[in-house]
Amino acid sequence: MLKKTTLTIASLIGVSCLPQVQAAEQSLDNRWYVAPFASYVQTGGDRNADNGWGGGLGIGKIIDQHFNVELKGFYEGFGGKNGSWSLAGGTADLQYYFMREKFSPYAVVAAGGMNSCVGGNCGAGVIGEAGLGFTYELDDNFLLRSDVRYRYNNNLNNHVQTGTDQFNDMTVNVGFVIPFGEKPKQVSRAEVRVQPAPAPVLATPAPAVDPCHGRHYKSSHVDANGCPVKIVLKGEHFKYDSAELQPPAKAILDSLAKDLIADPQKTEVEAKGYASSEGGASYNLRLSERRAKSVVEYLKAKGVTNKLIAKGFGIADPIGDNSTEAGRVENRRVELIWIEQ
Template identity: 60%
Template structure:
């Protein structure tokens, strides 16, 4: 019969042992408390009695993260064919909490004594209890608590119930826990590890002493970093003129030499990598050898050859070709060295 009555309370037992997140702080609460409770008792078939009600109060102390100890007293009463029954007793309980959190499941065992009266027959006996339960923290000063317990009672030949002195009951308790005093505050752990040594940070170079692209303008003032090597620049470090000297064309031809192509490959690469989006005029110049009109046409064709080659290499600046023949010498045409200087191509960045 007791087994049959225990079945409705199985979900409560299962709920009491559900896992929950462990508290992350070290547990420091060790307060005393008082715990009034109400009881439903399912009497065993050996009493030949009905179910009943009762209540009691416990006084306990929190020992550590897992254990409480508690002394409690109680009264329970119910009817029956040989009743009424009155149970008055007390026990010392040990509660083991799986963990402490807002919801805290626990197991409990208790030992004590109980005076049992059925009608006029009374006897004092031993009781032992075991069960499971859980508490729910409403706030720092109030918890709701419930447990389900099996109780063994032996009345030592008191003959309260003819035929047996052993009884098996189930109790369901519901009450509150009221701790005394304030709940201890959890102090944050202090990290005592030594702080890592700071990284040595190299001092930032003074930009006024740097000229990263070698154009003669320091990095603080240079608005066009990455200037093409050999270019003439303005005060802001932006290219305004690049003179290409040497044997860039075959004799009496506008066909670029291998040396010229290698040089123009570098120019194209720099123009793409560090775009200075001005229009660029490619100027062709000649020495005084040959007639003026011939030199004018030859310099124009050579300027066009340079423009076409740079476009083929991916330069996106607007490029234009202009031949000046022998009209703008930069050296003496009376010497071979001077004539070599005058045979040139210039790139002019147009504002």
């Protein structure tokens, strides 16, 4: 048996949700449509009747993003203890769509009239309906539709059935909607946006001053500011007792040559050759000078245009202990010194 109170509460809850839903887009769709449907009727206990079937047709119009209006006619029939029932009527529907998407749920309220006949007695009355439903768009011009409605029927003292002229039923409707014409495109709802105040223009900070003036050479010794002061080529960078450069020295000088070529300031570079205490002083002076010149000539051959100076200092300014082989290796060297302008 249908519970009138339960159905009424469910319908009111559905309708109460209407103002809480807002659409993100505004539809320009205002087409007319037809909507045939089939119905299943679950009768209330006050009819003393079985459940039944029916069908009908609606003709409606899309008003805006949320609302449809529709005129609907229907016929329903079912058996009962007092004989066969036939219900024929029509309603004016107002449908509220929570959103217009492929799947679109809606709430509906309706009012109208209905002629009821049972066991040879007929009488006209009024009906009111409320319910929830949805449409599912298969195509721009074809949508499936279904809803569930509570229906209140008052036969206005026509005494179609002895005992009461008020009836409470539930209908489940399934059908489809066929809009006429091409579906308009949707456009975004115009929104008024408050433009933020322009951000204050801040002075661009002056770029940090590079104390090295762009000079950052690999393999170089640096000062407290991280700027290169010298590159040291030690004894293993030359053939023994020779000014011929070994591959490790050439690799260092190749990298240095690229940096010097890219240096727009063309800083002056001095190559200072040194030797260990082995051998005669005059021989070591000449060897250190030849090694310094070998470095300068190699850089020039690589395209370096900086001013390059080669000097030999022999056994002067030792940096290691000449009494040990490790110290003597440290002293056999060529130092490339950057001379500030």
